[in-house]
Amino acid sequence: MTDLPANTIPIINTERLWARHMEMAKIGVVEKTGNCRLALTPEDIEARTLFAHWCGDAGMEVKCDRAGNMFAIRPGRNPARGAVAAGSHLDTQPHGGRFDGISGVLTALEVIETLNDAGFETDAPLMVINWTxxxxxxxxxxxxxxxxxxxRIDDETLDETLSTDGKRFADEAAASGWRGTKTPVDLPMEAFFELHIEQGPVLEDAGADIGVVTTVQGLSWLDVRVTGMDAHAGTTPLAARRDALLASGAMLVALNKMGRDIGEDARVSVGRLTTATDGPSTVVGAAEFVIDIRHPDQKVIDHMQTECARVCIAVAQEYGVEARVSVRFGIPPTQFDQSCIDALESAVKGLQLPYRRMASGALHDAANIAAKVPTAMIFIPCRDGISHNIAEYATKEHLAAGCNVLLRAMLTKAG
Ligand SMILES: [Zn+2]
Known part of the structure; x- marks a missing residue:
């Protein structure tokens, strides 16, 4: 790896980067400062169209794969090389902000536009990605x-994934117009970088402008089915009930205690619980929920899975119901690539920005891509650590700082 002479490296256009964020934020507005662009809905499709339009203006062709992932490519001098890529996602939470994911896509685009303005060629191709x-x-x-x-998942699993409104992923991707035929073999990559807001308070508290992310904690989802018996809320004595919702509530409390006992790095959460019946006067006979487990150490995740099952089954016995616990899905902890981390660290030092090395508490697309391509992430602060919230905010200056780091790291890798 060679460091580039500092005086030859272009500086990104802060105002253009900010203006793109504000333009994108006009799609799917929620309560003025928020956004709702769920995947493959009309709002997501509009955001994709705008992004593709900007890529076209920057002289890039956009290609798509089976999953509707979008890849905008800027050719390099050496077509035999794989691309040095960067990106993130344009979809949002239902009450999401203007920066989560969007900043990773738009900073990558800004890198390309800055290099275009400066007439700067690279040896390897560059690529800007929007993951679906x-x-x-x-x-x-x-x-x-x-x-x-x-x-990490096969074609069939992807295609048959169902939306909350009961539609197949394959059908929705095709109907969106953004399902393509490219495969990973058609889109070789030498490196991948993802810039993201931190979504936590660490950088702000430390007074750091940049986080160089070295690891991402692992995750596991467990499906829990609780089965009791539907009953009349007026005629069934409390002691005679097999109340699946009440038992689920007790399981949630017990799971939280189990997580606290494991230690401060452990995360155990239940964000969705559904009941088979939905009436104020029916004792619930069946309920389902998903346990989200996270930890930086896979051995601890394995242990927590066992503990979750033990806790749910013990509570079920106490409440006279049955609990079945199964693993739906897991992602092991990720260690990012040392040469990508080094490229980021040397960029940060060249720009004389206060920074810290850190682990990511949230999962990101980069955690998947790291299994295949040398990868690392850049974090920038977000105000009060707030994210998945319409109040989410990152400053223009932090976006610009992160974008300049991204540009330097991409140049280091692309030559
Ligand atoms: Zn995100």
Whole structure:
């Protein structure tokens, strides 16, 4: 790896980068400062169209794969080389912000436009990527497009993934107009970088402008089915009930305690619970929920899976119901590539920005891609650590700082 002479490296256009964020944020507005663009909905499709339009203006051709992932390519001097890529996602949470994911795509685009303005050629091709369905709200689980690209799920699993409104992923991707035929073999990559807002308070508290992300904690989802018996809320004595919702509530409390006992790096959450009946006067006979487990150490994740099953079954016995626990999906902890981390660190030092090395608490597309391509991530601060919230905010200056780091790291890798 060679460091480029500092005086030859272009500086990104801060105002253009900010203006693109504000333009993108006009699609799917929620309560003025928020966005709702669930994957492959009309809002997501509009965002894709705008992004593709900007890529076209920057002289790039956009290609798509089976998962609807979008790849905009700027050719290099050496077509035999794989691309040095960067990107993230344009879909959002239902009450999402203007920066989560979007900043990773738009900073990558800004790198290309800056190099175009400066007439700067690279040896390797450069690529800007929008991964499909990162948020996993409409199609669970999340980081779906990158999981398929990295070979972590097969074609059938991708195609048959159902949306919350009962539609097949394959049909929705085709109907969106963004399902293509490219495969990972057609889109070789030498490196992948993802810039993202931190979504936590660490950088802000430390007064750092940049986080160089070295690892991503692992995740596991467990499906829990609780079966009791439907009953009349007026005639069935409390002691005679087999209440699946009440038992689920007790399981949630016990799971939280189990997580706290394991240690401060452990995360155990239940964000979705559904009941088979939905009436105020019916004792619930069946309920389902998903446990989200996270930890930086796979051995601890394995242990937590066992503990979750033990806790649910013990509570079920106490409440006279049955609990079945199964593993739906897991992603092991990710260690990012040392040469990509080095490229980021030397960029940060060249720009004399305060930074820290850190682990990512959230999962990102980069965690999937790292299984296949040398990868690392850049974090920038977000105000009060707030994300998945319409109040999410990153400053123009932090976006620009992160974008300049991204540009330098991409140049280091692309030559
Ligand atoms: Zn994100």
């Amino acid at each position: 369905n990162e948020e996993g709200v409409r199609f669970a689980p999340g980081i779906l497009g990158s999981a398929w690209f990295a070979g």
